[in-house]
Amino acid sequence: MKKISVLIVDDHALVREGLAKILSMEEGISVVGEAENGERAVELALKLKPDIVLMDINMPGINGIEATKMIKNEMPEIGIIALTIHDQEEYLFELIKAGASGYVLKDIRPDLLVQTIFGVARGESFVPPSMTTKIFSELARLSSLSGRNSFPQGLTRREVDVLRLVAHGDSNRAIAKKLFISEKTVKNHLTNIFQKLGVEDRTQAAIHAVKSKIVEL
């Protein structure tokens, strides 16, 4: 069993130290870095490629949500757990949209935090029980809204269609035929997809799609 590498992000040195202490006690976890603001968080995440980022939301400059977006954009395989002081439900959906996999209060019991880290490393997602109700109602709202968006990386439904075919090895012409649209439209979608995923061409997009499990192998 490999240790789970964790990057701690918080603007308060005290909080960072506390978290590091708690996590260091744990056998299967190793803290590989600490960042004191959003910029450093993104920088370190890309450099250290940790399994998990513990991300404080309230930070001066680039906040936790922005940092989450940036990291997820570059390395979708990194799991991000958001930390908040109190129940700030206004951030919840923004965070989910940004790609965070967990949302925990800072006064969480250490053993539960550890559990959450292991869970997210396994690909699961966590929110505090007090918020599950919110989640469900939001989910209901979204699905009644004839399934608007809620796609990975902010991709639209159509963009996901196109990306899937790209990851299948199809050319623009082939995609156009399969989706009954013009090659021009396919190109437009692709330009948007590349921009959203932060990649340069279809090959990188295909790889990204596989890595971030937008498509299955």
Added chain:
Amino acid sequence: MKKISVLIVDDHALVREGLAKILSMEEGISVVGEAENGERAVELALKLKPDIVLMDINMPGINGIEATKMIKNEMPEIGIIALTIHDQEEYLFELIKAGASGYVLKDIRPDLLVQTIFGVARGESFVPPSMTTKIFSELARLSSLSGRNSFPQGLTRREVDVLRLVAHGDSNRAIAKKLFISEKTVKNHLTNIFQKLGVEDRTQAAIHAVKSKIVEL
């Protein structure tokens, strides 16, 4: 636990029926199709995408080795187990080269065949104990041959280098710089790679590389 889907290929209806009977008794296995020759085998394999193909070697027309190559070329994730009447070691290495993962005699005990199927589905490889010696000596020969070839799909060492970078999302120019060769040479290698893998462009090659585990994610 999902059932393992199996395609049976043999030109003798009796053998097919026998195998199907045996395998149908097994809980975790479901026979999804049968083919009576190499052409049908390739056709059905691509259509049904079974986990495992049980492939007879001696068939009129496209034989088992050719069919194995074709299937592996199109869908490297399908596991292929070769069936032979008697110890025909002259085919063994050809089969391994073609991408077969198992090599069993037709008079194998049913429970061992089942075991082999489960093993191959898990990504393991099997040859009869009587042939392991052959394997080892061949392996020794090849490695004494200063590690010549023995690369997936008949790719050369350099081609694997190039393919790895393609699957990393690099452009021809980037690959050229990293490998200290000209862009022209990269293109030449790529043309050869496409031909060998049976794909049309770098995106398909990248996907193929990931699927056939030439590169890791």
Added chain:
DNA sequence: TCTTGTATAGGACTTAAGCCCTATTTTCAT
């Protein structure tokens, strides 16, 4: 109502990608 997001598509352009040849050099296997 006005605006925003999505899907569609065309014009016009640049360039990376890919193909087909030929050719040289090195390295091995025979």
Added chain:
DNA sequence: ATGAAAATAGGGCTTAAGTCCTATACAAGA
């Protein structure tokens, strides 16, 4: 020694891919 495979590279060519901009139509949120 000789021949084959592998790695290198260039010429010359075609086309797919990708960018930037504009534009229309529709749906839905504010």
